[in-house]
Amino acid sequence: xxxxTLNFLTCAVKACKSSSASFPLHPKDCELVSDTIAPNPxxxxxxxxxxxxxxxxxxxxxxxxxxxxxxxxxxxxxxxDEKMMKELHTLLLETSVSEGILVCxxxxxxxxxxxxxxxxxxxxxxx
Amino acid sequence: xxxxxxxxxxxxxxxxxxxxxxxxxxRIQNIQASMTNRALELLDLTSPALILDVGCxxxxxxxxxxSIDPSEGGPHVWVGMDISAxxxxxxxxxxxxxxxxxxxxxxxxxxxAGSFDAAISISAIQWLCNAESSEVSSTGRLSRFFNxxxxxxxxxxxxxxxxxxxxxxxxxxxxxAAIKAGFGAGILEDDPGxxxxxxxxxxxxxxxxxxxxxxxxxxxxxxxEGVDVLDARKKHREKGxxxxxxxxxxxxxxxKEQMERKGKxxxxxxxxxxxxRHITF
Ligand SMILES: C[S@@+](CC[C@H](N)C(=O)[O-])C[C@H]1O[C@@H](n2cnc3c(N)ncnc32)[C@H](O)[C@@H]1O
Numbered sequence: 001x002x003x004x005t006l007n008f009l010t011c012a013v014k015a016c017k018s019s020s021a022s023f024p025l026h027p028k029d030c031e032l033v034s035d036t037i038a039p040n041p042x043x044x045x046x047x048x049x050x051x052x053x054x055x056x057x058x059x060x061x062x063x064x065x066x067x068x069x070x071x072x073x074x075x076x077x078x079x080x081d082e083k084m085m086k087e088l089h090t091l092l093l094e095t096s097v098s099e100g101i102l103v104c105x106x107x108x109x110x111x112x113x114x115x116x117x118x119x120x121x122x123x124x125x126x127x
Numbered sequence: 128x129x130x131x132x133x134x135x136x137x138x139x140x141x142x143x144x145x146x147x148x149x150x151x152x153x154r155i156q157n158i159q160a161s162m163t164n165r166a167l168e169l170l171d172l173t174s175p176a177l178i179l180d181v182g183c184x185x186x187x188x189x190x191x192x193x194s195i196d197p198s199e200g201g202p203h204v205w206v207g208m209d210i211s212a213x214x215x216x217x218x219x220x221x222x223x224x225x226x227x228x229x230x231x232x233x234x235x236x237x238x239x240a241g242s243f244d245a246a247i248s249i250s251a252i253q254w255l256c257n258a259e260s261s262e263v264s265s266t267g268r269l270s271r272f273f274n275x276x277x278x279x280x281x282x283x284x285x286x287x288x289x290x291x292x293x294x295x296x297x298x299x300x301x302x303x304a305a306i307k308a309g310f311g312a313g314i315l316e317d318d319p320g321x322x323x324x325x326x327x328x329x330x331x332x333x334x335x336x337x338x339x340x341x342x343x344x345x346x347x348x349x350x351x352e353g354v355d356v357l358d359a360r361k362k363h364r365e366k367g368x369x370x371x372x373x374x375x376x377x378x379x380x381x382x383k384e385q386m387e388r389k390g391k392x393x394x395x396x397x398x399x400x401x402x403x404r405h406i407t408f
Binding site: 004009011014017038050052096115121124 | 206215224
């Protein structure tokens with residue numbers, strides 16, 4: 001599961017819908033893989049305004065990456081800074097959680113990730 | 128021929144054998160590819176988008192989304208949800224680029240509000256008409272799915288769902304659930320009346336109400352043949368206004384539903400919702 005996707009994914013438990021602590025999910029004991037994906041700057045510009053930057057900073061630090069800048073770069077900054085664009089592409093699209101657990105900060109529910117596939121099936125009483 | 132939907136739940140029907148058979152059949156590959164392309168035409172995306180694939184299966188649609196040339200507004204990045212571990216397993220073996228999730232769309236769509244530019248679903252949502260167990264009704268599963276889908280799409284976003292309803296009643300039940308969730312809806316039928324007939328539920332999320340722009344269903348399907356515009360939002364609202372007294376419990380519940388659809392955080396409803404609070408000393 002790409003870090004891009006993790007930045008949109010929330011806890012699926014019904015009671016967590018009204019809690020801001022149910023996003024982002026917190027990676028625990030995670031293994032990461034990196035894939036090579038062709039640069040797609042238009043996609044990055046498109047999703048940039050929708051990225052929750054604070055959540056991305058949290059996720060990156062929980063996964064042990066060097067600290068991200070406190071605020072999101074603007075489209076103009078990315079256009080003029082090839083290195084920054086490349087790094088963001090690598091972080092969002094090429095870095096994936098392959099094994100591990102995603103934990104909800106509100107209810108503590110643990111979602112298993114196996115071979116990159118997160119299991120979001122819930123028992124009926126949590127739906 | 129009997130419908131698989133009538134005999135087994137989807138995660139059991141699509142087991143390892145069926146998932147492999149399904150994905151390697153060149154007949155199925157061709158049909159699914161042509162429906163995916165038709166859905167993409169209806170989504171009308173002009174630049175690389177983040178797309179949710181509902182009931183993505185082994186990734187037959189996803190492979191197309193990932194391979195759209197930049198000159199045609201691609202490639203798109205997608206996230207697929209499916210309830211069958213075997214189908215997802217085949218997707219892994221095929222090394223698809225999208226992210227895969229093992230999830231039941233009848234339980235909802237666990238993404239924050241406004242996440243996706245668009246959603247696509249090919250040959251999947253009719254499965255929601257078959258309740259998994261007596262504990263949960265198909266109406267409840269349809270409404271959780273469409274409410275979740277509605278919230279997860281950005282304003283002005285679209286969803287196109289090709290589906291195989293068993294009969295007129297299922298067709299109405301599905302489109303009705305989408306409209307109730309707040310979507311503008313239309314149904315497009317290709318090759319009507321033939322055995323190759325295909326139905327596409329075209330859904331739009333708010334945005335602009337001007338006719339002819341992205342947000343409105345009549346603009347999306349204008350000039351297309353065989354389109355049935357199902358935009359019942361207005362009727363729904365007028366009816367609601369007449370019957371529901373402002374401040375009543377029903378009124379509060381419908382306001383809360385509206386807010387929830389917009390992705391707002393809403394307090395859980397209970398038997399106390401809308402009751403007068405007595406002052407106690
Ligand atoms: C006919 S296959 C289509 C797969 C893929 N969309 C394609 O076009 O090749 C139907 C898919 O819907 C999935 N499905 C059925 N019910 C589902 C549910 N409740 N939640 C998620 N996926 C579901 C099945 O597991 C199956 O993979």
